[in-house]
Amino acid sequence: MTGRNACAIVEGGVSALASKILADIEASGLPSPLKYLIAAHGHADHVMGLLKLKHNFPQLIMAGSKETGRILAKEKIIRNFAQDDVMYADYLREGGHFPDPADSPDEPLELDLAMEDGGILDLGGVQLKFIACPGHAPDNTVIQVEPDHAFLLSDSAGYASAYNDILPLFFYSYRSYLEGLARIKSLAPGHIALGHNVLISGEPECRRFLDLAADQAIKMRESILRRIQDKAPVEETEEQIADQMSRYGLFKAFPRNRPNRGPANPLNPTTGWVWSGTPSR
Numbered sequence: 181m182t183g184r185n186a187c188a189i190v191e192g193g194v195s196a197l198a199s200k201i202l203a204d205i206e207a208s209g210l211p212s213p214l215k216y217l218i219a220a221h222g223h224a225d226h227v228m229g230l231l232k233l234k235h236n237f238p239q240l241i242m243a244g245s246k247e248t249g250r251i252l253a254k255e256k257i258i259r260n261f262a263q264d265d266v267m268y269a270d271y272l273r274e275g276g277h278f279p280d281p282a283d284s285p286d287e288p289l290e291l292d293l294a295m296e297d298g299g300i301l302d303l304g305g306v307q308l309k310f311i312a313c314p315g316h317a318p319d320n321t322v323i324q325v326e327p328d329h330a331f332l333l334s335d336s337a338g339y340a341s342a343y344n345d346i347l348p349l350f351f352y353s354y355r356s357y358l359e360g361l362a363r364i365k366s367l368a369p370g371h372i373a374l375g376h377n378v379l380i381s382g383e384p385e386c387r388r389f390l391d392l393a394a395d396q397a398i399k400m401r402e403s404i405l406r407r408i409q410d411k412a413p414v415e416e417t418e419e420q421i422a423d424q425m426s427r428y429g430l431f432k433a434f435p436r437n438r439p440n441r442g443p444a445n446p447l448n449p450t451t452g453w454v455w456s457g458t459p460s461r
């Protein structure tokens with residue numbers, strides 16, 4: 181995001197991408213100094229690149245919600261993130277996507293700037309509004325960019341491999357996930373950018389996408405509930421969700437025999453091999 185007075189990087193991917201981010205910035209040239217690194221939620225695949233940039237350029241201001249700050253300050257979580265970061269880098273390198281190895285600091289970090297829900301960061305002519313959408317993760321934050329009326333969703337609407345192919349990701353709270361989607365829809369976005377890929381422009385298209393994301397989440401939950409009612413083994417349900425997830429992006433990187441890090445819960449697959457992000461609470 182570029183403003184008259186300052187620029188900001190919103191989300192940093194994995195550490196292997198940090199040098200590419202810097203090269204891209206250098207090639208494009210910035211209208212004003214890079215000042216902020218913004219973490220939209222504390223999951224390894226969104227913050228490790230930021231941690232590396234902050235480590236290399238300590239003068240940059242790391243900003244995020246208070247909840248993200250609490251996550252990034254935990255030593256055990258960052259140690260787990262560093263392990264995931266290596267796995268992601270290996271996956272990206274083996275797939276011929278990015279040649280760089282992981283180089284992630286594995287020490288916890290204090291946010292320089294903790295933002296409240298509704299807080300605004302002014303870059304000079306461009307404002308970034310922080311909107312709490314705690315459905316994917318407890319700290320998931322949407323960044324509303326004005327005057328473009330663009331919304332950077334992070335993982336609020338799941339992982340989309342295409343406009344109409346969306347994997348729901350209600351890791352933390354199904355209800356908050358749907359509330360978050362409804363809240364974003366009520367703000368009538370003109371543009372939407374997901375944390376991983378897919379950009380959507382035009383109010384009707386954004387509305388359609390948000391409706392579809394909610395619909396997919398409802399369908400996934402119904403399918404899980406049906407299996408529970410049918411007394412299907414929990415492990416089988418987890419396997420089914422895992423199969424579905426493993427078709428998408430970085431989830432392909434997770435080995436199927438990954439040891440669980442916590443109790444299995446098909447309605448909140450935050451732990452287990454499916455995902456190793458923020459522990460559920």
Ligand SMILES: [Fe+2]
Binds near residue numbers: 221316317335457
């Ligand atoms: Fe995430």
